[in-house]
Amino acid sequence: MKSFMDKFSIEGKVCVITGGAGLLGKRHAQAILxxxxxxxxxxxxDERLSLAKQEITASMEDATQSDIGTYAVDxxxxEAVINLRDLLLRxxxxxDILINNAANNPKMEGNSRNMAAIRFHDFPLEIWNADISVGLTGAFLCSQTFGKVMEDGGGGxxxxxxxxxxxIxxxxxxxxxDGVEEDAQIVKPISYSVVKRAIIGMTKYLATxxxxxxxxxxxxxxxxxxxGQDIEFVKKISELIPxxxxxxxxxxxCTVLYMISDASSYMTGSAVIVDGGRTSW
Ligand SMILES: NC(=O)c1ccc[n+]([C@@H]2O[C@H](COP(=O)([O-])OP(=O)(O)OC[C@H]3O[C@@H](n4cnc5c(N)ncnc54)[C@H](O)[C@@H]3O)[C@@H](O)[C@H]2O)c1
Known part of the structure; x- marks a missing residue:
């Protein structure tokens, strides 16, 4: 009989992480390793991927660069996603596992083109389309392409x-x-909320x-x-978190490893919230 800890093993499973070179993508890779x-x-x-690979291996005692596959694909x-599927299958x-993680993620600490003083009434269609394209169409294409492989292989x-x-x-x-004109105030864009909400809908659809x-x-x-956000921002957001x-x-x-392994074998269609209690307030 499998011990309970054995259920966290994903030994030998091939796990695709989109946006794998980003802040969380590298952590997902650590979970997989x-x-x-x-x-x-x-x-x-390739440049982002090669830096990410170095960072991941530097952060893990047992991991070597050859344990990590990197693929520059939009x-x-x-067509590029299908070519990648064929390459991985060869x-x-x-x-076995897909983490739909890539999204245009406007941040306070980065130089994202989205985290700008663009009020809703001025929000450009080009940014809307680009955000939907990465966060939703990308997840749709990867689910369709890699999900079919899982279906043919008996699960995933x-x-x-x-x-x-x-x-929320x-x-x-x-x-x-403080002291910044209303029209010059930075806002999190509408497209981010829409993409993040819609991916929950995609989960429920595909789960069933x-x-x-x-x-x-x-x-x-x-x-x-x-x-590394500035102190003022950290203080303000921390006050919203229980x-x-x-x-x-x-x-x-650890949550990612739980969710992608047999440790969560009866879980499907769920949303696991890890937010320090923020959505409880
Ligand atoms: N950072 C946060 O505070 C936070 C909070 C909640 C949820 N999230 C979610 O976590 C996920 C990862 O966020 P992050 O902070 O690591 O973002 P990130 O910006 O650091 O990483 C996203 C990665 O996606 C890549 N990417 C963008 N377009 C792509 C495309 N067309 N094809 C392939 N890759 C593409 C980018 O190059 C980048 O490396 C996102 O879905 C985000 O919404 C992040």
Whole structure:
């Protein structure tokens, strides 16, 4: 009989992570390596991927660069996703787990083109389309392409990454700056809320669609990751969180391993919220 800890093993499983070179994507790779799986990081540039690979191996005692596959693929390009599927199947013969993680994620600490002073009435259609394209169309194409491989192979797991903003509206007060004109105040864009909410709908649709084929589909809603934001922002957002602090990006690794392994064998269609209690207020 399998011991309960053995259920966390994903030994030898090929796990595709979209947006694998980003802040959370690298942590998902750590979860996969911890469980004995083979992470396949998908991102838009070889440079980002190679840096991510170095960071992941530096952060894990046992991991070597050869344990991690990196693939520069734009997930909004159907043909590129299909080519990637063929490449992975030639290399490994199977694809077992997909983490739909990539999204245009406007941040306070980064230089994202979205985290700008663009009020809703001026929000450009081009940004709307680009955000929907990465966060939703990309997840749709990857689920369709890799989900079919899982279906043919007798099962698999898809984990969709949403956010607390898939459940609640962003409290725009945390992004405000004193002494800045109203029109120049930064806001979290509408497209982010829409993408993060819709991915929960995609989860529920696919969970029921594939339930009898052994493919489990769930959502993780992370929240408020600390990544060097300024003190004023950290203080304001922490006041909205019952636990009174932002999360450490490492605090999702164990939940991800739980959700992609047999440890969560009866879970499908669920949204797991890891938010320090923020959505409880
Ligand atoms: N950081 C947070 O505070 C936070 C909070 C809640 C939820 N999330 C969610 O977690 C996920 C990851 O967030 P993150 O903070 O790591 O973001 P990130 O911006 O650090 O990483 C996203 C990655 O996606 C890649 N990407 C963008 N377009 C792509 C495309 N067309 N094809 C392939 N890759 C593409 C980017 O290059 C980037 O490396 C997102 O879905 C985000 O909404 C993040």
């Amino acid at each position: 911890t469980g004995g799986g083979i992470p396949a990081l998908i991102d838009i540039s 997930i909004t390009d159907k 290399r490994y013969g199977h694809i 797991v898809i984990l969709n990454i949403s956010s607390d903003y898939g459940l 509206s962003p409290d725009q007060r945390v992004y405000r700056r 669609y594939w339930a009898k084929q052994g493919i489990r589909v769930n959502t993780l809603c992370p929240a408020s990751l600390f990544n 636990m009174g602090r932002m999360s450490d990006p490492d605090e999702y690794i």
